[in-house]
Amino acid sequence: MPVSDHQLYDAWLQVLSLSELQAGQTVTILTSSNTHPQTLAMASLAAQAKGAIVNRLDLPPVNGEKSLTRDLLSYFGTTPLTGNKAALAMLKASDLVLDLMVLLFSKEQHEILAGGTKILLAVEPPEVLVRMVPTTEDRVRVLKASARLRAAKEMHVTSKAGTDVRFALGDFPILEEYGFVDKPGRWDHWPSGFLATWSNEGTAQGKIVLDRGDILLPQKSYVTEPVTLSVENGYVTKIEGALDAELLSEYMASFNDPESYAISHIGWGLQERAHWSVLSLYDREATTGMDGRAFAGNFLWSMGPNNEAGGKRECACHIDIPMRNCSVALDGELMVQDGKVLPVGGGKA
Numbered sequence: 217m218p219v220s221d222h223q224l225y226d227a228w229l230q231v232l233s234l235s236e237l238q239a240g241q242t243v244t245i246l247t248s249s250n251t252h253p254q255t256l257a258m259a260s261l262a263a264q265a266k267g268a269i270v271n272r273l274d275l276p277p278v279n280g281e282k283s284l285t286r287d288l289l290s291y292f293g294t295t296p297l298t299g300n301k302a303a304l305a306m307l308k309a310s311d312l313v314l315d316l317m318v319l320l321f322s323k324e325q326h327e328i329l330a331g332g333t334k335i336l337l338a339v340e341p342p343e344v345l346v347r348m349v350p351t352t353e354d355r356v357r358v359l360k361a362s363a364r365l366r367a368a369k370e371m372h373v374t375s376k377a378g379t380d381v382r383f384a385l386g387d388f389p390i391l392e393e394y395g396f397v398d399k400p401g402r403w404d405h406w407p408s409g410f411l412a413t414w415s416n417e418g419t420a421q422g423k424i425v426l427d428r429g430d431i432l433l434p435q436k437s438y439v440t441e442p443v444t445l446s447v448e449n450g451y452v453t454k455i456e457g458a459l460d461a462e463l464l465s466e467y468m469a470s471f472n473d474p475e476s477y478a479i480s481h482i483g484w485g486l487q488e489r490a491h492w493s494v495l496s497l498y499d500r501e502a503t504t505g506m507d508g509r510a511f512a513g514n515f516l517w518s519m520g521p522n523n524e525a526g527g528k529r530e531c532a533c534h535i536d537i538p539m540r541n542c543s544v545a546l547d548g549e550l551m552v553q554d555g556k557v558l559p560v561g562g563g564k565a
């Protein structure tokens with residue numbers, strides 16, 4: 217249900233303070249036809265209250281005629297910034313970009329970050345933003361887990377449903393999502409509260425079995441019968457199961473791109489204020505499914521682009537799959553056991 221302007225304004229003030237926005241700095245609010253009016257209005261008011269110079273850059277949507285879904289986090293490659301020198305110049309000249317449009321997985325995003333500009337993505341509904349307004353505790357929790365992941369050479373994920381998959385680690389950076397941008401050149405997503413990395417190219421091996429209730433994004437569905445995905449040399453080579461498997465397979469095949477099946481980011485959820493069940497309570501198009509990506513104890517893995525991590529793969533198809541009841545071990549040390557987050561350093565596999 218809705219939140220008041222005052223609640224959302226306060227949440228924006230908190231996020232901008234955590235993002236260390238200084239008076240006199242330049243903020244550009246990036247919008248498109250999907251931007252929520254209350255989010256835009258309160259972001260602008262809060263940034264002005266912080267004494268920033270506030271601009272708005274509104275860009276027309278793209279890819280609508282190519283994508284089979286309206287989900288904002290499903291179809292990548294070109295963005296409204298592609299070839300748009302004037303818009304890129306404005307964003308690169310800004311200290312902070314509030315992305316209410318979605319630039320994720322785009323080379324333009326990297327170009328903007330490279331110059332020290334911060335980018336904060338915020339496209340979930342206002343009540344979800346307020347429910348998961350970021351805190352310094354979120355950052356502490358994510359950074360503590362991130363230090364452990366950074367040191368790891370292998371991630372081994374298992375589940376009673378039959379998942380048994382290994383990923384070699386070390387070639388890619390850690391994706392630390394705690395919901396605010398406290399350093400120059402940082403990107404983050406509000407709401408979040410999870411971490412990930414990318415497996416070394418070509419190393420993912422094994423089997424991932426989606427059990428009843430595991431989530432497919434952008435499908436925004438809970439699988440009802442097991443889906444078995446074979447993983448060989450860094451790619452999903454087979455998708456077996458009933459209707460869920462067929463729907464996922466046909467959607468991915470529509471991109472006609474073998475790179476869509478590459479394993480992308482892998483990690484786990486740490487956000488106690490995110491809930492697995494939320495997706496069942498919203499219309500499919502009402503959210504991008506961040507509760508699913510962030511709920512504490514999930515194993516979140518994905519297929520598709522890895523340019524986010526400096527990789528070469530910019531494919532358009534992006535699938536995120538948060539799973540319940542998995543055990544995630546780093547070099548034999550359990551981080552998550554049967555879907556429950558262990559204190560870092562808390563359990564031997």
Ligand SMILES: O=c1ccc(O)c[nH]1
Nearest residue numbers: 289393405408518536
């Ligand atoms: O915040 C996000 C959202 C989607 C994704 O794939 C990664 N991080």
